[in-house]
Amino acid sequence: MTVSRVLRNRGDVSPATREKVLEAAKTLGYVPNKIAGALASQQVNLVAVIIPSVANMVFPEVLGGISRALEETELQPVVGVTDYSPDKEEKVLYEMLSWRPSGVIIAGLEHSDASRAMLAAAGIPVVEIMDTDGAPIDAAVGISHRRAGREMGKAILEAGYRKIGFMGTKLGLDHRARKRFEGFTEALAKGGVEIQDQEFYSDGSALAKGREMTEAMMIRSPDLDFLYYSNDMIGAGGLLWLTEKGYDVPDRLGCAGFNDVQLLQGLPRKLATMDSCRQEIGRRAAEIILGRLNGDDTPTGKVELTPRINPGDTLRLS
């Protein structure tokens, strides 16, 4: 009845009755039931956001971009976490889709067949984020990690480094880290250079792991002149160790990470890195959803952002 209209500021309601209803609602402590509302109106102003982890520092920033873009909107983000597991992704997705959200923002381009099917069948805008190396189901916004790896490789060669070591997460399910690695080795190969040593880790405090792995690697392969880390956290740990040991960085030895996490500002030396455009990815993804929902003819397909190399203090300039 009229009550519904008042609470949603819809249609014409006389200020008098409006007042009355509002007051009654307040004194009764009335909270509308969105479940019933959603069922009746067949629309749920929620955007499902599916990411691998909240601990990773990268994703909270993407989330920030999304929230900000959705702030002045009816839409609200709801996040689900997959822990980098395709199985869990499938479950989370199923769970979220069963609430009939207005759109989905999901990290990565690789999903199980079932997940892809659900997304395709959902009949709502789907934006895959972070990565553009592959074919999106609907829309995608991100960076090309393969290209990012390649460019870092190129920059390193141009700076004159030749004996290169790599450290990173186990490359199994982190597709983006894998693609960076592939692009990196590819660029090196083009310059006739091969990675001389490499090491992978799976869990633990990234800073400490970076430190340990770096120590192990420098003992094993003392003549390395560059260390490429798959993320800034292990890179920072490594750099701390190198600094303590008195390595001449970046001349005797250079190093670089990936992500440009601002968390690390304040460390003694600034690690060379590459911005992964996290905020903007979030914002753009949200905007695409909004556009689609407004019926704008937002172009489907990929939006590829371009990360820049930030040489910091640890990459000799060529």
Added chain:
Amino acid sequence: MTVSRVLRNRGDVSPATREKVLEAAKTLGYVPNKIAGALASQQVNLVAVIIPSVANMVFPEVLGGISRALEETELQPVVGVTDYSPDKEEKVLYEMLSWRPSGVIIAGLEHSDASRAMLAAAGIPVVEIMDTDGAPIDAAVGISHRRAGREMGKAILEAGYRKIGFMGTKLGLDHRARKRFEGFTEALAKGGVEIQDQEFYSDGSALAKGREMTEAMMIRSPDLDFLYYSNDMIGAGGLLWLTEKGYDVPDRLGCAGFNDVQLLQGLPRKLATMDSCRQEIGRRAAEIILGRLNGDDTPTGKVELTPRINPGDTLRLS
């Protein structure tokens, strides 16, 4: 009809029809509509989790505890973020309650009157977390930040430090930081000591801020012999600066933070700190919700966990 029974493994259904339904569902890519289900059954297996921030490192860990406890359950956490604003908290809460969750886990004990009213009226279990200095609406799990501050103050005095500086976030809306500060000054007062210098910051990279503030403070008050930081991140930044400048830590100058964030493991020196029991808080909170929902006579009221001081390398032992 029968379909409903199959999908929920309820009631007696012949294996034959069961098979048929399941297959049909799969080929049709059928995803049940939880909205309708929730409306009909009057129950939503969601737990609203309301926290100030996801960027803070503290809350993701609490979330981890909650998720793990809820893993084998029907319940699913859904998080809302308040950005430390009571207004936003109210909005988020209203929004979430309108989805009729089965329970609420919310950070802190201070809420607007409206928020308290909503929580009290919701008729669902409510667990306030992180803090026990105050009166909970329903149940609470956390630590006494006042006591944490007091204990750190006591430990510092016992170790013989006397000229103490404090650095922290602006104490406006972060009630827990404020309570720690109050407890801290109280303990010092009991020992006849007063804080000699203090500085507050609002935003920016915590590590960098800690560094800057420490530098400023040590220039302004060079005879300080202890620095108490309201969190580990600024503490770590400060410690890095002190180490670079060659301060004799912890003898000439001690320092300590709060939270015991594992993120920082791997820094050259380990900051003295206090564990804030984040994981366990999350787990216990979830368990209380579960208990209440199962009708167990879980005792209402506060659960106060006891944080321990971890002296690291920066607190002289007494």
Added chain:
DNA sequence: ATGAAAGCGCTAACAG
């Protein structure tokens, strides 16, 4: 073991 019917609390469309 299965079908039929009622209704969850709202919104949408239409009357008044």
Added chain:
DNA sequence: CTGTTAGCGCTTTCAT
């Protein structure tokens, strides 16, 4: 401007 009437897609209860 305001009231009335149908559902939304399920679950629940009751009959078969």
